[in-house]
Amino acid sequence: MRTLIELLYLLSGILFIMGLRGMSHPETARQGMFYAEFGMLIAIIGTLMQHEIVQYDWIVAGLAIGSILGLAMGLWVPMTAMPQRTALSHAFGAAAAALVGVSEFHRLGGHLEPFKMGALSFEVLLGSLTTTGSLIAFGKLQGILPGQPLTFKGQNIFNMTLLAVTVGCFVSLFIFPHAMAAFYLMLALALAFGVLLVIPIGSADMPVVMSLLNSYAGLASAATGFALGNNVLIIAGTLDGFSGFILSILMCKAMNRSMTNVLFGAFGSVTADASTASAGGEMREIGLEDAATQLAYARQVVFVPGYGMATAQAQHVIRELADTLEERGVTVKYAIHPVAGRMPGHMNVLLAEANVPYSELYELEQINPDFPSTDVAVIVGANDVVNPDARDNPGSPIAGMPILEVDHAKLAIVLKRGKGRGFSGLENPLFFKEKTAMLYGDAKETLTNLVQAVLKL
Numbered sequence: 001m002r003t004l005i006e007l008l009y010l011l012s013g014i015l016f017i018m019g020l021r022g023m024s025h026p027e028t029a030r031q032g033m034f035y036a037e038f039g040m041l042i043a044i045i046g047t048l049m050q051h052e053i054v055q056y057d058w059i060v061a062g063l064a065i066g067s068i069l070g071l072a073m074g075l076w077v078p079m080t081a082m083p084q085r086t087a088l089s090h091a092f093g094a095a096a097a098a099l100v101g102v103s104e105f106h107r108l109g110g111h112l113e114p115f116k117m118g119a120l121s122f123e124v125l126l127g128s129l130t131t132t133g134s135l136i137a138f139g140k141l142q143g144i145l146p147g148q149p150l151t152f153k154g155q156n157i158f159n160m161t162l163l164a165v166t167v168g169c170f171v172s173l174f175i176f177p178h179a180m181a182a183f184y185l186m187l188a189l190a191l192a193f194g195v196l197l198v199i200p201i202g203s204a205d206m207p208v209v210m211s212l213l214n215s216y217a218g219l220a221s222a223a224t225g226f227a228l229g230n231n232v233l234i235i236a237g238t239l240d241g242f243s244g245f246i247l248s249i250l251m252c253k254a255m256n257r258s259m260t261n262v263l264f265g266a267f268g269s270v271t272a273d274a275s276t277a278s279a280g281g282e283m284r285e286i287g288l289e290d291a292a293t294q295l296a297y298a299r300q301v302v303f304v305p306g307y308g309m310a311t312a313q314a315q316h317v318i319r320e321l322a323d324t325l326e327e328r329g330v331t332v333k334y335a336i337h338p339v340a341g342r343m344p345g346h347m348n349v350l351l352a353e354a355n356v357p358y359s360e361l362y363e364l365e366q367i368n369p370d371f372p373s374t375d376v377a378v379i380v381g382a383n384d385v386v387n388p389d390a391r392d393n394p395g396s397p398i399a400g401m402p403i404l405e406v407d408h409a410k411l412a413i414v415l416k417r418g419k420g421r422g423f424s425g426l427e428n429p430l431f432f433k434e435k436t437a438m439l440y441g442d443a444k445e446t447l448t449n450l451v452q453a454v455l456k457l
């Protein structure tokens, strides 16, 4: 039976790796998800076959409750709320790891060799801070807590001192594995540290924080694997831990920010001065018919989707407009910024759902040289990712973030509902430029009307 369980764990580990591989490209992402889900099912079956299980009642009850909640969340949580849903899942996963650590401490406490005690303490420490950190991230993203960074004087020093005491408790448990007071002090401080780590970070940086917390939750699971001698937890936890960490680094790179700046920079507490530094003047509006004419008679049109496309669920109608234009001989491209929307790959997933051909999707470095020869760039609910201040204004809080240079196109038509700012809370000078025209309204509705207007030409 032991060998069979280990074989099942090995198989699920292979499926997890195949899943990650699949998810690295939009074309194979669905298949990757299927591999990962299948791997998880096999890991659960293997775990249920463990001979240490003497009673299945509580397990079945937990399985039923978890499955019902998971199914409900999968079916009813909208795509736009996916970041906060993910934050909640991280909190649950990390809480599970921390609780396993606490129960193992009570079951075996004091009789553990230093390495296992270290793994167990590490699991409780990371699990606890990830639980509260993820709950705060959930609260900020859901709008239950204020999205702005909450800061106070001497915050970083206070946090570092708290972390040092927590690590002190962790180290002391190697020497005194019976020390219940040190164990619970470490747990309480880690819970507090999770809160303190996330409150000074603004909502705009929450996706990076979440992917970092995801990485912590993964490492906590790997530590659980070492403490319990469970191979599948070690494999899955390590994969989760490192892929989350790599993703955090990639997101920071795409925003031209350092991890230290994201974690300790209190980004989002933007002053009015900084936000309006180089913006000013009048915004020019364009009528629907005029916009349709510009598009219909263009040689090349580039669509730039952003968070507003996701909220409006306008991906299908963008494709409809693109098809209509292509039938008229217009070349259509889509420019994808790595942090457009609210999570990595957000735009790719939505456009793939609308069956936009992958060959028409262009990354930032590929499309930027194309803008000067583009007749119309259509910005659909994007804001920060096309903010020229990031390039031109060294004083801007987003200075240095790579942008899609739509201001180099012959005309930029911006589709948005009103004068709402992007997630960073900054004013966008693009909207005041001479070659920019604003087309106000909900993205889906406006695009639908544009399709009709182009068809009439």
Ligand code: NAP
Pocket (backbone or CB within 6 Å): 204, 205, 206, 207, 208, 251, 255, 305, 306, 307, 308, 309, 311, 312, 338, 339, 340, 341, 342, 343, 344, 345, 346, 380, 381, 382, 383, 384, 385, 386, 415, 416, 417, 418, 419, 420, 421, 422, 423, 424, 441, 442, 443, 444
């Ligand atoms: P954005 O800067 O948040 O701007 C979205 C714009 O869409 C808003 O200005 C809003 O203006 C408009 N909008 C909202 N609903 C709309 C609707 N129904 N129809 C039409 N327009 C609508 O979005 P973004 O340009 O995609 O930038 C993403 C931001 O998230 C960046 O700051 C990025 O750094 C941050 N971020 C993303 C990730 C990631 O992984 N993707 C990670 C970390 C941070 P109105 O209210 O006027 O309509």
